[in-house]
Each structure stands twice: as structure tokens, then as C-alpha cells.
Amino acid sequence: MANDHLPLRIVLIDDNTDHARILQWAFQKSGRRDQFTCFVDGQTALDYLGDARPQSVSKPDLILLDFNLPRVDGREVLRRLKQEDGTKDIPVIVLSSSERDEDVRRAYELGASNYFSKTVILDDMDSILNAIR
Numbered sequence: 001m002a003n004d005h006l007p008l009r010i011v012l013i014d015d016n017t018d019h020a021r022i023l024q025w026a027f028q029k030s031g032r033r034d035q036f037t038c039f040v041d042g043q044t045a046l047d048y049l050g051d052a053r054p055q056s057v058s059k060p061d062l063i064l065l066d067f068n069l070p071r072v073d074g075r076e077v078l079r080r081l082k083q084e085d086g087t088k089d090i091p092v093i094v095l096s097s098s099e100r101d102e103d104v105r106r107a108y109e110l111g112a113s114n115y116f117s118k119t120v121i122l123d124d125m126d127s128i129l130n131a132i133r
Contacts, residue, residue: 008034009058013045013077014066014095019118023064023095042072046080049087060090065112067096067103075106082111 010027014020020038027034037060039045049060063081067074074094081087091113096103099117107115 005032007032008061010034010036010062010064011045011049011060012036012038012064013040013042013069013074014038014064015040015069016066019066019095040070042069042074042077044071046072046077049081050084059086063090063092065092065094066118067094067098067107075110078107078110078112 012020012023014023017038017040020036024036027036037048039048049063065074065077069077072080074096078092078094081090081092088111092111094107094112094115095118096107096115097118098104099119104115
């Protein structure tokens with residue numbers, strides 16, 4: 001499959017490594033050649049994205065964020081990312097197992113670009129890929 005899109009630098013923050021692998025596989029299967037940097041907890045991701053990020057590491061083009069994370073949960077990660085000058089303009093797509101209206105609403109209030117339920121992620125992968133085009 002031909003890919004007309006430039007590869008993106010994507011930070012994926014999800015404590016379920018199986019979900020992370022499936023998501024990366026789905027991106028590859030669609031013909032994309034994006035570069036993923038993965039984290040299994042919110043604090044490590046914040047450290048990487050913040051001042052601790054090596055100067056040689058480019059700012060990501062997109063962040064895929066699970067809401068249910070150890071150490072620092074996804075809501076707090078999103079809040080902090082949208083408050084910091086260096087990360088506030090990076091689009092964040094929330095991928096969560098929750099379909100509760102209050103979780104969806106909170107994600108958008110905190111600055112998420114989009115919200116997808118993990119329960120339908122593989123069935124609706126085209127929607128996710130279209131959201132990042």
C-alpha cells in the first residue's frame with residue numbers, strides 16, 4: 001500500500017504493552033512508517049517530554065495517551081502537557097478503556113484533540129488514522 005504521508009514521531013503512553021504492540025502493528029498494516037517511542041507510565045513520559053528530554057530528541061508530532069496509567073494517571077499527564085509551553089501544541093489523542101461520558105468530556109476539557117475507546121479501536125482503526133492525517 002502506498003503511503004503519501006510523512007512518517008510521524010509518535011509518543012505512545014500505555015501501560016498495557018499488548019495494546020501498544022497492537023496499535024503499532026495497525027499503523028504499520030495501514031502502510032504508515034511512523035516512529036514510535038513508548039512509555040508504560042505517566043511520570044516517565046512526562047520526564048521524557050519535559051526538560052529532561054535530550055536536546056538530540058525531536059519533539060513528537062503526536063501523543064497517544066491512555067487515561068489509566070501507573071504513577072501519574074493520563075488525566076494528569078494531559079493536564080501537564082497542555083500547561084507547558086514546550087508541549088501544549090502537540091496533539092494528544094486519548095485511547096481509553098472507558099466509554100463514560102464524564103471521561104470523554106474531561107479529556108476534551110483538558111485539551112485532548114480526540115478520544116477513542118479501546119474497546120472499538122481495532123474495529124474503527126480507520127477513524128484513528130483519519131484523525132491524524
